[in-house]
Amino acid sequence: MAIISDYQDEEQTKKQTPPSSSSSSQPKPSKSIPFTSIFDPSNPTSFLEKVFDFIAKESDFFEKDSSEKGNGMDLEKYSWTQTLQELNVNVPVPHGTKSRFLICEIKKNHLTVGLKGQPPIIDGELYKSIKPDECYWSIEDQSMLSILLTKHDQMDWWKCLVKGDPEINTQKVEPENSKLGDLDPETRQTVEKMMFDQRQKSMGLPTSEELQKQEMMKKFMSQHPEMDFSNAKLS
Known part of the structure; x- marks a missing residue:
């Protein structure tokens, strides 16, 4: 399973150049292009x-x-991406964390993730239902809890991982x-x-x-x- 690295916002610097009469320099179409x-x-x-x-x-x-890279979102305590079939959730944990110190309960409509003895990092109702028997989690590089969730409806895009979290624009x-x-x-x-x-x-x-x-x-x-x-x- 690929590990999702910290996302970095990329700023694009637009350089202004004088107009050219060359045919190779054509202005890009605007959003008002009449497709009809x-x-x-x-x-x-x-x-x-x-x-x-x-x-x-x-x-x-x-x-x-930039927050919607991978068709998901990079949040303060975790990040998630998705395809039509599944979601990948990455939760940073203290380096050297062992699986026995973690709580990861994956249910059809609920996800709970955290360190034992501490408030949960994720604890909420999933945006839509999943197939618990086809989900799994692992610790990557001793510092990242990686969770794969298989969607129940594999023809739909999720707006968020758990209800109440910031949502992405699924039209993008x-x-x-x-x-x-x-x-x-x-x-x-x-x-x-x-x-x-x-x-x-x-x-x-x-x-x-x-x-x-x-x-x-x-x-x-x-x-x-x-x-x-x-x-x-x-x-």
Whole structure:
């Protein structure tokens, strides 16, 4: 199991350069890019490909908070990351701590972690249920308690580890491309659809289902020119 190191906030220094007439220096697109202008009703798949291609090339288009690295959060007493299938929780402990000095109770909807004889470090209701029989913990480098939690619902992103803790913006969550390649075709299609719909909603654009309905409506309208669709809504 990989150990999560302390996160470091990275500051980017923007250098101002004089405008250049060179064609190689093109301004980056703004957030007001009209994706609808590239939508071809006769080929919605092409539209989806263009959107995903844009997201891949403009990685800084959707800024991600430094506290949400690994699709989780770095908190004062512990940190956590997640994939669609599982969560990794890392709790720093005094160097040389043995397992017999630790309390780690993993239940379906509750997690308790701490040192014996001291107030718990984590003690709360989990954001969603897990599979206790498929979870485990270990001490890494004699200074880090590492916990793996297997989600019960493996098609959902968690906003926090335990209820009441600070939450992340799940619309900024993105599974790594390498992880997508490990999924079966049906699951990967579902994940990509979720990603697309999240991005569409954040930009105020139609989701994949809404685009499909619009396409069906347009097709129906073209097949029935004798009907009056002046008051019809496509969204």
